[in-house]
Amino acid sequence: AQSVTQPDIHITVSEGASLELRCNYSYGATPYLFWYVQSPGQGLQLLLKYFSGDTLVQGIKGFEAEFKRSQSSFNLRKPSVHWSDAAEYFCAVGAKTGANNLFFGTGTRLTVIP
Amino acid sequence: GAVVSQHPSRVICKSGTSVKIECRSLDFQATTMFWYRQFPKQSLMLMATSNEGSKATYEQGVEKDKFLINHASLTLSTLTVTSAHPEDSSFYICSGAAKNIQYFGAGTRLSVL
Numbered sequence: 001a002q003s004v005t006q007p008d009i010h011i012t013v014s015e016g017a018s019l020e021l022r023c024n025y026s027y028g029a030t031p032y033l034f035w036y037v038q039s040p041g042q043g044l045q046l047l048l049k050y051f052s053g054d055t056l057v058q059g060i061k062g063f064e065a066e067f068k069r070s071q072s073s074f075n076l077r078k079p080s081v082h083w084s085d086a087a088e089y090f091c092a093v094g095a096k097t098g099a100n101n102l103f104f105g106t107g108t109r110l111t112v113i114p
Numbered sequence: 115g116a117v118v119s120q121h122p123s124r125v126i127c128k129s130g131t132s133v134k135i136e137c138r139s140l141d142f143q144a145t146t147m148f149w150y151r152q153f154p155k156q157s158l159m160l161m162a163t164s165n166e167g168s169k170a171t172y173e174q175g176v177e178k179d180k181f182l183i184n185h186a187s188l189t190l191s192t193l194t195v196t197s198a199h200p201e202d203s204s205f206y207i208c209s210g211a212a213k214n215i216q217y218f219g220a221g222t223r224l225s226v227l
Contacts, residue, residue: 032214034215034216036218041205041221041223042220042221043118043120043207043218043219043220043221044158044207044209044218045218046115046215046216046217049215051214090157090158094214094216101148101160101163102148102160102216104157104158105157106156106157107156107157109155
């Protein structure tokens with residue numbers, strides 16, 4: 001069965017510090033992988049995606065993520081966090097064939113302190 | 115980038131009334147649209163998948179007669195919460211799919227009094 005695990009419910013970092021949000025997935029085949037960000041009361045914005053090719057993908061707002069097949073992980077990173085990055089972050093996996101269904105993790109809430 | 119517009123952003127209604135939420139893909143054609151429900155501080159729960167011109171596919175436990183979904187065109191899907199009750203109060207989010215990517219609307223906060 002498909003599942004996505006985000007082990008960290010809440011992370012607090014200082015502005016300017018580096019960030020890594022963890023995501024592990026369970027899937028029958030190599031999936032499509034996504035990171036979305038949600039600000040309070042808003043919908044989800046796509047940060048980046050992995051379909052194939054280079055396992056290190058760059059996204060918007062200075063974020064990147066690395067697909068590690070051996071660890072079934074797709075961790076999100078940012079070298080220097082800004083106060084505006086405070087939000088909820090969701091990792092999601094999708095099937096490579098049709099459907100377009102996504103399975104979401106439970107999310108990680110990021111707090112940025114000055 | 116692909117934009118999905120969801121309207122209204124917030125609605126308050128009396129118990130027993132029906133509420134319609136619209137989801138539009140503004141700059142792309144979404145053959146598939148998804149409706150999610152999100153409880154406070156939780157992840158998104160898929161309610162149904164709608165394909166243009168056909169009946170929606172509902173997830174287990176979602177009442178299709180309560181949550182009516184219409185996908186009349188490649189750019190518009192609507193969710194109608196019929197005879198809403200306080201337990202239907204939630205945050206509803208739609209998305210449109212294109213090239214294996216889902217683009218999300220800004221969500222609708224429904225409060226049923």
